[in-house]
Amino acid sequence: MNLILVSHNDYIDGDCVLLSDRRFTHIRQVHRASIAQQLRVGLINGNSGTGEIIAIDDHSVTLKLNLTTPAITPLPLTLLLALPRPKMLKRILQCIASLGVKDIYLINSYKVEKSFWSSPVLSAASIEQQLLLGLEQSGDTLLPKVHIKKRFKPFIEDELPGIAENCLKLIAHPYQATPCPSNLSQATILAIGPEGGFIDYEVQRLLEQGFQAISLGQRILRVETALPVAIGKLFKL
Amino acid sequence: MNLILVSHNDYIDGDCVLLSDRRFTHIRQVHRASIAQQLRVGLINGNSGTGEIIAIDDHSVTLKLNLTTPAITPLPLTLLLALPRPKMLKRILQCIASLGVKDIYLINSYKVEKSFWSSPVLSAASIEQQLLLGLEQSGDTLLPKVHIKKRFKPFIEDELPGIAENCLKLIAHPYQATPCPSNLSQATILAIGPEGGFIDYEVQRLLEQGFQAISLGQRILRVETALPVAIGKLFKL
Numbered sequence: 001m002n003l004i005l006v007s008h009n010d011y012i013d014g015d016c017v018l019l020s021d022r023r024f025t026h027i028r029q030v031h032r033a034s035i036a037q038q039l040r041v042g043l044i045n046g047n048s049g050t051g052e053i054i055a056i057d058d059h060s061v062t063l064k065l066n067l068t069t070p071a072i073t074p075l076p077l078t079l080l081l082a083l084p085r086p087k088m089l090k091r092i093l094q095c096i097a098s099l100g101v102k103d104i105y106l107i108n109s110y111k112v113e114k115s116f117w118s119s120p121v122l123s124a125a126s127i128e129q130q131l132l133l134g135l136e137q138s139g140d141t142l143l144p145k146v147h148i149k150k151r152f153k154p155f156i157e158d159e160l161p162g163i164a165e166n167c168l169k170l171i172a173h174p175y176q177a178t179p180c181p182s183n184l185s186q187a188t189i190l191a192i193g194p195e196g197g198f199i200d201y202e203v204q205r206l207l208e209q210g211f212q213a214i215s216l217g218q219r220i221l222r223v224e225t226a227l228p229v230a231i232g233k234l235f236k237l
Numbered sequence: 238m239n240l241i242l243v244s245h246n247d248y249i250d251g252d253c254v255l256l257s258d259r260r261f262t263h264i265r266q267v268h269r270a271s272i273a274q275q276l277r278v279g280l281i282n283g284n285s286g287t288g289e290i291i292a293i294d295d296h297s298v299t300l301k302l303n304l305t306t307p308a309i310t311p312l313p314l315t316l317l318l319a320l321p322r323p324k325m326l327k328r329i330l331q332c333i334a335s336l337g338v339k340d341i342y343l344i345n346s347y348k349v350e351k352s353f354w355s356s357p358v359l360s361a362a363s364i365e366q367q368l369l370l371g372l373e374q375s376g377d378t379l380l381p382k383v384h385i386k387k388r389f390k391p392f393i394e395d396e397l398p399g400i401a402e403n404c405l406k407l408i409a410h411p412y413q414a415t416p417c418p419s420n421l422s423q424a425t426i427l428a429i430g431p432e433g434g435f436i437d438y439e440v441q442r443l444l445e446q447g448f449q450a451i452s453l454g455q456r457i458l459r460v461e462t463a464l465p466v467a468i469g470k471l472f473k474l
Contacts, residue, residue, distance in 0.1 A: 099462065137457060139457050180474070215474075216469075218376070219375035219376060220335075221335055222374060225332050225336065228466045229465045229469035232453075232467060233419075233469040237417070237453050237470070
């Protein structure tokens with residue numbers, strides 16, 4: 001937890017927040033914090049800055065906030081991600097939140113197991129928890145938006161054209177691939193398939209929408225590795 | 238397991254191998270393989286190609302190999318990695334093996350907890366197991382070498398100059414950093430600190446050895462994320 005994230009609900013008056021959950025536990029046990037100590041704090045979807053401890057007891061901590069630093073600039077990336085295995089999804093959401101991705105579409109694909117769609121990991125609360133862990137790690141405050149799209153064809157045909165408009169459209173797919181561009185600063189949308197890859201039908205639908213295949217090299221990478229590799233390659237960080 | 242890795246010990250005669258361990262279980266349960274089926278097989282530190290099933294029963298499978306494809310070109314990267322937390326280390330070894338890194342020095346740092354050095358994850362057998370999982374994932378055959386260096390100063394002063402000779406020397410460190418180079422094909426050595434970073438003393442010792450600090454952006458990344466991001470950014474894949 002490199003940044004303690006607070007929400008509007010945590011405010012008790014003016015610029016003070018009262019924390020009594022895992023953030024309190026962290027402040028007490030990891031920071032071993034005491035009165036007058038300054039901690040790094042951020043407001044979800046707002047500024048970041050410092051929080052000075054003005055009261056602490058066995059159950060809660062009160063911080064006086066001074067949040068004047070604007071949020072870190074988001075990565076100009078929208079991610080289309082074939083729904084990963086639930087255990088992977090948790091880790092991947094943390095990872096992409098920590099990297100500054102702000103728009104994530106979890107989409108269906110032939111090779112996504114149907115049972116994944118009924119995992120509790122897809123609940124709004126669970127998704128938010130993973131995203132917050134990613135932001136706390138990276139020191140960022142802007143909460144990514146995760147969109148769940150269970151039907152491939154209607155999503156690709158009806159919604160994707162609007163979402164991908166004016167974006168550079170890329171699909172990580174090793175066949176008929178062009179070299180991966182780098183140091184992009186333009187708006188980009190990147191599609192990443194499930195383990196085993198998108199099937200030909202799915203690749204065709206994306207190519208028809210103007211996507212171009214890019215290769216991440218000869219090695220077959222896990223999604224959780226391919227994502228940071230692709231982001232490192234594509235963007236100025 | 239995108240590649241079934243065999244060793245010289247698995248050969249029973251000429252170009253045939255007999256497998257009865259987890260590779261057999263995988264072939265039977267995941268591939269649901271039967272006589273005459275062709276599987277992707279690689280010889281550790283050798284070629285890859287196909288293995289045709291010539292016998293299979295409840296306990297073992299015999300494959301006739303035809304291995305004519307040379308190993309994938311290694312990444313020209315030597316990694317100096319402050320020893321991560323044991324649970325992380327397992328995942329990180331898989332990740333970097335899958336990315337084609339072939340030389341990894343696990344080094345000490347002030348912020349590495351002493352207990353990490355006595356973890357069973359550091360046994361040769363455990364390290365090899367994680368590396369093999371990474372190679373099986375990526376389809377590579379060349380086993381990385383992992384060197385364990387428990388004393389920071391003697392390693393940096395006595396061994397590092399020889400190891401880093403003729404290499405581009407980089408340290409992922411956000412202060413006084415130059416922009417991260419990209420599309421490298423030259424031999425490179427990259428130092429990555431522990432969670433919380435190298436301390437000033439350690440950074441100074443590396444700078445004295447000719448290392449230059451590079452930044453991976455404003456966000457603080459976990460080592461397991463920073464590594465693939467850096468590799469994606471630095472190299473042609």
